[in-house]
Amino acid sequence: MSSAESVTRRTPVLPDEVTAVHGARWIATAAVAVGVLNYAYALVLTRLLDVADYAVFAAGQGLLVCTAAIAVVTVPWMLAQALARARSEAERAEAVRFAVVTGVAGGLLAALVVALVSVQFASMETALVIAASTFLIYVTRVSAGWLQGTERLRTLGVVTTAEAVLKTAVGLLFVAALGLGETGALAAFGIGVLPFLIYRPRGFRGGRGRPWLETTANRGLWRRAVGVASLQGVVALMAAVDVILVAMLPTDRAEAASYQAAVMLGRVPLFLAGAVSIAFLPALSRRRADAPLVGDALRMYLTMAVPLSAVAATAPGSVLTRVFPSGYGEVGVLLSLTAVTGLALGALALLVTFCQAVNDYACLKPLLVGLSVYVAGLAYGWTAHGVVGMAVGGLVGTLVAMLLLAVRHARVHGFGLRRVLLGPRPLLVLALAGGLVLLRAFPVAWFCVAVVVTGLALRWFFGRHSDPTGRDPAPDAREARSSGAPGRRPAGGTAAAVPPDEERSVRLLVDAVWHGRTRPATDAELAGALAVARRNQVEGVLARTYPDRLAATRDEVAAATALFRRNLFESTRLLRSEGIPTVLIKADLSGDYVYGNFDLVVPYGRWEQAQEALAGWYVRRERYWLERSSKVLLDPVSGPAAHLHTAVSWFGVPVVPTDRLFARALPVDGAGTTPGVALVNGSRPDWLVPCPADRLRIWLAHALFQNLTLDLSELLALRALLSPDTVAEAHREAAREGWASGSGRALEAALAAMARLDRGEPVPLPLPLSVGTSLRVGAEHSGHLLGQGRVRVAAREASLRVPLVVAKHVRRSES
Structure with a gap:
């Protein structure tokens, strides 16, 4: 190992870098899964659709990819960057509201533009489907930005994969079973985004004054949104304009389909660049400018993208003919060009992300110059040599655009190239790529080496025993691992070591709550114990163990418990006055109660009547769609809400029969409740509680x-x-x-x-x-x-x- 490399490897990795690296792995895993599903979907459609219909589908997909690429970075990346830099809940709420506004407005505008373009190559019905899918993609990107900004990258990866699975399943159903052709295949894109609705941001519905109007007038957010849209819009155009043009130009349909298929395979590095960008953007945004972190991101990208691009670019014709039908004869020649174009385009997308993270929107100028060269290259290539000429012109234009931006970024911000180039891995990557070129004439040998190259790339990128940044973890993480401290998971879903202070805080909580022991504790230990106590609903017990130091928490718990008792007495008294008995479950008046609601079971057939009996007590009624026929949430003016159940059930599935629950239930005084606790203003309880076996x-x-x-x-x-x-x-x-x-x-x-x-x-x-x-x-x-x-x-x-x-x-x- 060289001395320079040794110094680099001794540089500790900070926590946000660890989150970014492991988050990139999760997002890349999702990208690979999505890529496999998308390519499988496209390949199956080459056999289910005729060449003309597939060309329409590919052009529509290119439009969706183009607009989605803008949506994916305009709405969620702007939101993620704002959340990463937010210093208060008010700023976070404003960012979420602004993302909703831009998502809806941008979706409507993009849908209109897409509809006008798509009618040039598709029927009106298909154009409307493409427009509707575009709008749904835009509005659901708010959820993606929320997950990215809170660095819940594992969840983001899972939901992204679920989107691709749903899209593929629905699309194949529409085409193969219902015979909806290219229209059904494109409609699946809109249906596939529905899983993102599960993770929409919550808790930011309003504020003082006129928050939505104030949000739309925030010039800083608008400048950021316009800047992000401008930068990423150029990248999106470069990623999709050739696919759209080849469908609109007067060329042979078989050649157009071959070009589109080659482009889809060659764009794999662009998806990898997107994964790395998504994971690193929050950390880059917080630090504003950090050349080493930029170098780490580039190293992750090149480690995976170069080997995969080499495999695609050198694929022998005999291998490709087994994958594609006979009508795609030009794929072999085109793929060798589009694979390199995809590698350069992915690097360009990363460079744009680095500029966006530091609010450097001045890079738009060289980017537009690069776009002009790219479009000129496509046009000149088309006039000179058809689709093959387009592929050559696109490659030259992409390389020029990437080099223009790379030179500027190195001059203004730096790259941290030593982190990218040091070590034997870059040389090995180049050697393997050269070997694939030499073995292209020997398909069997090429295939064996390609499998090895792909496996090594996956191992280098996803391997747990090596850090793709090429540096050691932070010292505190090493110490925690060597001491055998149990692990926890931070917001990004990555494993991290539990600091010794936190371990002592957990022991402090257990001593106080489980064993009833009071022992000396530092402020940090007590604060950590309180955080764990809140997650376990025992903060009241801990506060009473340390009454002087946790007086505010003790008073907070006492106030919450008093509100619970008041609302419980009021609601059950009203129900009893109408002859409706209730059973209180999952609660005990002898202890604390800090939940936001309490659960009451009413007899069969009395659920609607119970809601009417409480009509003057609650101010809002809510139902969860999975339990709309078995549970209702009634919110009073203040304090916890009443959950009225038809049975002890979850998600509409009854577990404990209501008749047996009532038959075995006990009065509160007969259930072992502490005497006197169940009195509020001299009132006695008007509800029942389960018997001990039912409570258990x-x-x-x-x-x-x-x-x-x-x-x-x-x-x-x-x-x-x-x-x-x-x-x-x-x-x-x-x-x-x-x-x-x-x-x-x-x-x-x-x-x-x-x-x-x-x-x-x-x-x-x-x-x-x-x-x-x-x-x-x-x-x-x-x-x-x-x-x-x-x-x-x-x-x-x-x-x-x-x-x-x-x-x-x-x-x-x-x-």
Whole structure:
């Protein structure tokens, strides 16, 4: 190792760089998955559509890719950059509102432009479909920006992949089964973006005064949005204008389809550049200018893009003829050119991202010069030698544009090229690419080397045992790993070491809440313990253990509990006056209550009547679409809301029968509640509570069917219910309800965690339940419902179980 490389490797990686590197891996994984699905989709369509229809589809797809490329960076990247730099919740809220405005307005404008262009090569029906898909792509990019800006990159990768899966499935269904042709294939792009609606930003609905009007008048946000749109719009045009032109020019349809197919394969580096850009943009935006971080991003990109471009550019004709139908005879010649063009275009996209991150919109001038050269190259190439000439002209134009921007960026900001070029890897990459060129005449040997090259590129980029930045992790991470400290996951979903202070904070919380011990603690330890306590709903217990130092938290919890008791008494009194009994679940008046709502079960057939009885008590009524027929949320003027349930159910799937719940329920005074606690202004409780066995089962069901975790407050509640008779009775009832195995596994996990807490051993809090247990209980319970003839409910649970487990697992990994 050279001395220069040694110095580089001793440079520590900062936390945001670690998040960026691992986030880039997740986004790139999604990009690879999306790329594979997109190419498979395109290849299947070459066989399902005739050449003329495929040319229309490819042109429409090029338009969608072009406008989506602008949307992907104008709306989400502007939002992500604003969130990364925001110093207050007000700034974050304003950025979100502005993103919504620009998403809707930009979507309408882009849809109009796309419709006007697409009617030049497609029918009116197809043009309208392309326009509608364009609008949906724009408005859903707000969710993408929210995930990117909060550095929830793993979730962003999963949702992006889900978008491609849905698009492919729907598109093939429309074309193969319904015979909708190129129109159906293009309509799938609009339907595929629907998963992003699940992760739309929440909590920024309003503010004082006229927040939406003030947001639209924010000149700083408008300047940033216009600047981002200008830069990325040029890149998007360079990525799509050739595909659109080749569909509109008077050329042979087979040659046009060959060009479009070659371009789609050659654009793989552009998707990789997008992945690296998405992951590095927040860190680059916070630092404003950082040449080493720019070098790290370039190194990640080139490590993957150069080998894959070499494989595409050197693919022998005999290999390509096995992939493409006979009508795509020009693909081999064109691919050798478009692969290099794609590599240069990806580098250009990265350079634009670096400029955008530091608000350097002056780079638009050389970028426009490069665009002019690119368009001129396409035009001259077309007149000289048709589609092959276009490919040559596009390659020359892209290289000129990239070099113009690279020279300017190196002069103004620097690159950190030593980080890009040091070490043996760049030389090995070039050697492998040269070997592929020499072996092109020997297809079998080429194929073997291509597999090795692709495998090495994937290993270098995604490998866990090496850092693609070429540098050592930060010193505190090394120390944490060597000491065996348990890991946690930061916002970006990447693994990181738990600092010793945080580990001591967790031990402090367990001592105070689980063991009831008070021991000396620093301010940092106590603050860390309070943060974990809030995640586990036990901040009140911790505050009472340290009443002087956590007086504000103690008062906050007391106020929240008082509001809960007041609203509970008021709502249940009104219901009882109408002859409607209720059972309060997942709550106990003898302890704290800091949730935003409380749960009341009413008898069968009394749900609508109960809502009418509370008509003057609540000011807003809400329903969640998955539970609209079984649960309603009634918000009063202040304090926690009342959840009215028709049964103990989750996502519309009943678990504990309502009739047995009421038949076995107990009055509050007969349920072991602390005397005097249940009095508010001298009133006695007007509700029932589950019997101990039902309470135990409901806590376990809540963990299994919804949260997939048990927090510390739930472990405390379970610990108070662990008498042998109660456990045995709960097991019998769970068997009657069809989830005995799942309840047994959840209880075993809880008991094991309690034993570790008793011994003072570390336990992840909240305690996650295994994926196997979560899936098994869904299969077990849905099978039981099916055996009872409840086909619709069984199908509902079976269809929701896997998405629920995946979503909860991803969110838990990021928390």
